[in-house]
Amino acid sequence: xxxxxxxxxxxxxxxxxxxxxxxxxxxxxxxxxxxxxxxxxxxxxxxxxxxxxxxxxxxxxxxxxxxxxxxxxxxxxxxxxxxxxxxxxxxxxxxxxxxxxxxxxxxxxxxxxxxxxxxxxxxxxxxxxxxxxxxxxxxxxxxxxxxxxxxxxxxxxxxxxxxxxxxxxxxxxxxxxxxxxxxxxxxxxxxxxxxxxxxxxxxxxxxxxxxxxxxxxxxxxxxxxxxxxxxxxxxxxxxxxxxxxxxxxxxxxxxxxxxxxxxxxxxxxxxxxxxxxxxxxxxxxxxxxxxxxxxxxxxxxxxxxxxxxxxxxxxxxxxxxxxxxxxxxxxxxxxxxx
Amino acid sequence: xxxxxxxxxxxxxxxxxxxxxxxxxxxxxxxxxxxxxxxxxxxxxxxxxxxxxxxxxxxxxxxxxxxxxxxxxxxxxxxxxxxxxxxxxxxxxxxxxxxxxxxxxxxxxxxxxxxxxxxxxxxxxxxxxxxxxxxxxxxxxxxxxxxxxxxxxxxxxxxxxxxxxxxxxxxxxxxxxxxxxxxxxxxxxxxxxxxxxxxxxxxxxxxxxxxxxxxxxxxxxxxxxxxxxxxxxxxxxxxxxxxxxxxxxxxxxxxxxxxxxxxxxxxxxxxxxxxxxxxxxxxxxxxxxxxxxxxxxxxxxxxxxxxxxxxxxxxxxxxxxxxxxxxxxxxxxxxxxxxxxxxxxx
Numbered sequence: 001x002x003x004x005x006x007x008x009x010x011x012x013x014x015x016x017x018x019x020x021x022x023x024x025x026x027x028x029x030x031x032x033x034x035x036x037x038x039x040x041x042x043x044x045x046x047x048x049x050x051x052x053x054x055x056x057x058x059x060x061x062x063x064x065x066x067x068x069x070x071x072x073x074x075x076x077x078x079x080x081x082x083x084x085x086x087x088x089x090x091x092x093x094x095x096x097x098x099x100x101x102x103x104x105x106x107x108x109x110x111x112x113x114x115x116x117x118x119x120x121x122x123x124x125x126x127x128x129x130x131x132x133x134x135x136x137x138x139x140x141x142x143x144x145x146x147x148x149x150x151x152x153x154x155x156x157x158x159x160x161x162x163x164x165x166x167x168x169x170x171x172x173x174x175x176x177x178x179x180x181x182x183x184x185x186x187x188x189x190x191x192x193x194x195x196x197x198x199x200x201x202x203x204x205x206x207x208x209x210x211x212x213x214x215x216x217x218x219x220x221x222x223x224x225x226x227x228x229x230x231x232x233x234x235x236x237x238x239x240x241x242x243x244x245x246x247x248x249x250x251x252x253x254x255x256x257x258x259x260x261x262x263x264x265x266x267x268x269x270x271x272x273x274x275x276x277x278x279x280x281x282x283x284x285x286x287x288x289x290x291x292x293x294x295x296x297x298x299x300x301x302x303x304x305x306x307x308x309x310x311x312x313x314x315x316x317x318x319x320x321x322x323x324x325x326x327x328x329x330x331x332x333x334x335x336x337x338x
Numbered sequence: 339x340x341x342x343x344x345x346x347x348x349x350x351x352x353x354x355x356x357x358x359x360x361x362x363x364x365x366x367x368x369x370x371x372x373x374x375x376x377x378x379x380x381x382x383x384x385x386x387x388x389x390x391x392x393x394x395x396x397x398x399x400x401x402x403x404x405x406x407x408x409x410x411x412x413x414x415x416x417x418x419x420x421x422x423x424x425x426x427x428x429x430x431x432x433x434x435x436x437x438x439x440x441x442x443x444x445x446x447x448x449x450x451x452x453x454x455x456x457x458x459x460x461x462x463x464x465x466x467x468x469x470x471x472x473x474x475x476x477x478x479x480x481x482x483x484x485x486x487x488x489x490x491x492x493x494x495x496x497x498x499x500x501x502x503x504x505x506x507x508x509x510x511x512x513x514x515x516x517x518x519x520x521x522x523x524x525x526x527x528x529x530x531x532x533x534x535x536x537x538x539x540x541x542x543x544x545x546x547x548x549x550x551x552x553x554x555x556x557x558x559x560x561x562x563x564x565x566x567x568x569x570x571x572x573x574x575x576x577x578x579x580x581x582x583x584x585x586x587x588x589x590x591x592x593x594x595x596x597x598x599x600x601x602x603x604x605x606x607x608x609x610x611x612x613x614x615x616x617x618x619x620x621x622x623x624x625x626x627x628x629x630x631x632x633x634x635x636x637x638x639x640x641x642x643x644x645x646x647x648x649x650x651x652x653x654x655x656x657x658x659x660x661x662x663x664x665x666x667x668x669x670x671x672x673x674x675x676x677x678x679x680x681x682x683x684x
Contacts, residue, residue, distance in 0.1 A: 045546040045547055045548060046546055160637040160638075162637055163637070190384035190385055190573065190638075191384070191573065191575070191614060191617045191618055192384060192613060192614065192617045192633075192634050193384075193637070194617065194619075195616075195617035195619075195631060195633050195634075196633055196634070198619075199631070199633055217546070217547055218547075218619060219547075219621040220576075220618065220619025220620055220621045220626075221619045222621070223619065223620065223621050223622055223623045223625075223626045224619045224626045243623045244623055244624075247621065247622060247623050257548065258547060258548060259621060261547070261548060261550070261551035262547070262551070262576070262621055263551075263554070263576045263577055263579065263580030263581075264576055264620060264621065264622075265575050265576040265579050265603065265615065265618045265620060266603070266620055266625065267579070267580070270580070272555065272558070273551040273554055273555055273580065274551070275548070275549075275551035275552040275554075275555055276548040276551070276552075277552070279516050279518060279519070279549070280516065280546060280548070280549075295548075
């Protein structure tokens, strides 16, 4: 195996929705790589395209959404070239997904056990019903559910929100996936339950060494669980880097703004929040140039005209901002003069 | 000494459930608190802990089951507790209805001018078939606050300006606005009657992260300029911590702790407050790697059938036999710092 083989490679991915009102470029050119044993967070506001990007990987884009450019490579295979049947095999098998609302993603008319066994047998045709039930119970124990035998016979409505999310995680992991995409798995939960689920996911990740993509809008959760972070704004990736770089030396005004505008529970004194002014982008008529420019306090003329290129700022830390381009140029010139 | 604007004593709110004997859902259980003029009292707790019900019951949008609400010296509700506890043969006990005199309550119409509310979901709380101008103007008309048409439209303009919207927005419908703007309309509507006291019921949870801080700042500015008093309800402890001078923590219908915002953060007395504080994710990787987190076992019990004694004992890591049997008293352990826990009585 060559060294630079990644678990997942996304190259310049474009996803568009062809609505009657016009084309909505939900994802406009995203690239990243994910290795085994790595947790990557994707942060962004609603409508930033963070979920659509993940749906594209799993082949779950709903009409009128379409991948219109770029490539997705999972374990060396081209995901976009796969047939429907091959995608069905991939989904839930080697790559699994957990959704935001466990109530709507579990089938209300089947028992928990039934659904877990179905997930397993869909991918492993040879396994007997008894063995499958046994595995399902092991999984439920692993995600911290007690009285598994009784739980297997229960329906989703009989469980609490936190329990349901645990069942979803068990279902996602039952075929030992290499990649897990978690789409806001804790957003619908209370803080104490969120803490339980985050601890559980950290624990499971250590045991299974899978790669996880964690989609969220909560920077606190990102700091808690992720190794690296992608920050998205209006379908564009504005900054990407290791979690410490993003939090301690953010290189994009949007990331900076997000960090500054959040009140912190451990703050010592009352400081006025510094909000990001303006409103989120209307995706039907996105601004030309950098999508954040209309709200950016440092916006220059060029920002309104052209999307900035990515500037490498250190190991795996890149940012798309004209300010950084300028700095990089100045540095280069300084070197030439010297 | 600060002046009390609102005082609540032993407030109960039960929702009867069809087909079930007894009190039904015990959403608010024996809550006592006061709010000083010009301050913000934050209320935090998990979903289903009764914080929204408490906020609405104070405004009498829900009729209280019993207790006392005093606003600016005027008693707006006073009723006796209509249940008594009866011991069962098997050792348990149930609440049985008893006859009490009819509660004393004032007509709320004139109080609505002083006490207002901002709702959680701005899209659901604005009438989709009314323009923003009509929504704001309706409150002005009902209370007869403007005599002429010109005065009325001037007032609407002023209110829109106050919340950072343009004058031409008055002719648009709610669906034409983004979530943050809709919430601004909701705030303008509450301000239209020049209230003194506003219950902010999760006013920012439905908004995007970058918009939340805009609204928080606006609420703070309004408080300074207009001398408002807030009851700020939210489940996000970091926001409540930011905006409130004092914070109350609720668990399963009861207030378990109440203290100055800084004090609660540095020195939480009740085990539940400690857990809640440690569970809030902090946007700082270094802090989250090093800090100790208390993770609670299990889920929040049903308020239909709350645990006996201290309602938190089923999940409390320090629970003893005493906690199971009798409910701890909510009392002042340090000046200005109330809590309800047997552990603190030693």
